[in-house]
Amino acid sequence: MTMAKTGEAGLVKAGGIFRRQIFIPIAALLALILFNLITDPSFFAINYSLNSAGDPVLSGYLITILDNASELAILAIGMTLVTAASGGQDISVGAAIAISGSVVLRVLCGDNPRPDEMQASILTAFLISCVVSMLFGAFNGALVAYFNIQPMIATLILYTAGRSIAAWINNNRLPIISDPSFGYFGSFLPGIPIPTPIFIAIICMIIIALVLKFTTLGLYTQAVGINPNSAKLNGINPSFIKFITYVIMGLCVAVAGFIKVTRFSTINYSVVALDIEMDAILAVALGGNALSGGKFSMASSILGAYVIQFLTTTLFKFNVSSSALPAYKAVVVIILVVLSAPTVREKLGKLWKNLQHARLGKEAA
């Protein structure tokens, strides 16, 4: 009897994981892993070899996923905060990445679009692009926080104009940087076999984890998202919190933009990071976060970003015909989003509990 009781308590806890937010992205990830494991276990093989420059590199689908999801994971951080605080999404991140990438190249190239050597240090260029990006973030944030414009409408401005601004920054030319050291950040540092974007993403995650742990940003953001008026009564300035989340988004955009331009040492204003805002929003949604704001789970969003890239790479691997690709993606997304709906998770949790009760009942008998 006592055994059954403790067992029951444990199982109730197990049923609780269905209600935990991180359940959805983890379940999705496990499903994808299982699917690949069954169809072709070599999916998980990792090879060690030399690249054409003679440096050691790791390769394989898993490395590709971790590498290519970096930008999305970084953007998911900013998008989660923006969503939580303002109850809306920033749809300008793709265009803003074009701008920040363009700024990096402009600083490094000066007036010559094909410089033999860089005109400034990479760090300088990156810091300047951070400042520019945060200014654009501040612009979005000001419209949302102080003019009370809906986030999607406010960021629509930059969404529309961003790529033209990016082209204008470089006088409509397409700069190319030939110095290989610039490309290290988008591929591999010499001697280190793990792609650099993975490190950059990890650094961003550590920073945001520290910020959320040691500052009140997370608490205040959720308070404002849940009820700005009561937050105000408790001495929080809701406008400022909303504003600051957009500035942080700007910083995330700058980092993601930097990775994007270093991948190919050049930029294409019209297609760089095209539609990435949709994937970033999807990452937040997959993480089980309410798109209407309030409580959030940063880890779930970031995991959501990796799920999206895992799915993309899986579809590439299975050579899904190009015209059918969006349809497959849509089906998977529908399933995931339905699963992440609170009512469905509640039902799943109950179902799990009932099953266990039935099993326990049998055992007891």
Add this chain to the structure above:
Amino acid sequence: MKKVLLSLLVLILSVSAVFAQGAAEASGADNGLIRVGIINNDPNESGYRTANDADLKRVFNEENGYDASFYYSLRNDEQIAAAQLFIQDGVDYLLLSAAGTAGWDSVLQDAYDAGIYVILFDRTVDADPSLYVAEVVSDTNLQGQTAVDWLASQNLDEYNIIHIQGVMGSSAQIGRTTALDEMVANNDNWNLVTQQTAEWNAETAQQITQAVIDSGEPFNVIYAENDDMARGAVAALDRANISHGVGGDVIIMGFDCNKWALEELLAGRWNYDGQANPFQADTIDGIIRNLENSIDPESKTIYLVEQGFDATTITQEDVDKYGI
């Protein structure tokens, strides 16, 4: 607060409308210049468009006897509104690169009724051909055929091709895909290892190529439908230390003839680049000169001469002349 914002918005809209109108209106002085209204897509769209716009500006200016007004938009409805303004304004010629193919019938009819010659360039529209005097366009099917013929002339024992497509449904994608598809269907030693769209995006092309490399399937040709995507594919090859270009294991093919891409050819890192000719202005100029002397163009559809460049024969002059 909301009212203030609303009125501010209305003010901004009306001001921008006035400016847009101003931009679309040509200066009306009759000084013997031929008046042309040029409607194009946004020059920021791509390197192709930038070169196209620069070429039009080089020809259609006062020095060459033209009073030209330019209007840019990637949106069909805005382009149609601009065309109506040009017609009201009484230009002599209307040059048009339409953002979309549909919806042009009535405005072209208006131009026809007003005695304005319409010349389409770069892109065609779904309208009765009698409504325009000529269209100066690229033959994307021929671009694809030229590239595939070149590839066939390499006489490989087996063709295992990674085919990276552009945005599905675009005329460049259809033309460049069709020729390759036919060749693969008709020859047993031509295989598509993969055929996927990277939507003109270098990074997606890199991921597609990476997926093939990771799968371990053999391939010896990368057929990318533009230069950016070829660049992305090459990045994946470099990462895996697979040799490419002249004398390499993998043949690299791209399109559009960006200057940097032709330099890759010159350096022997790529093998082939097909041209998408953005230089239509001289041809249009010739048509207008003839029309001024009452000579109709020989045919309604005029295809631009477009060639493919081979890494083994390309010269620095080619790079300077044809690079965009």
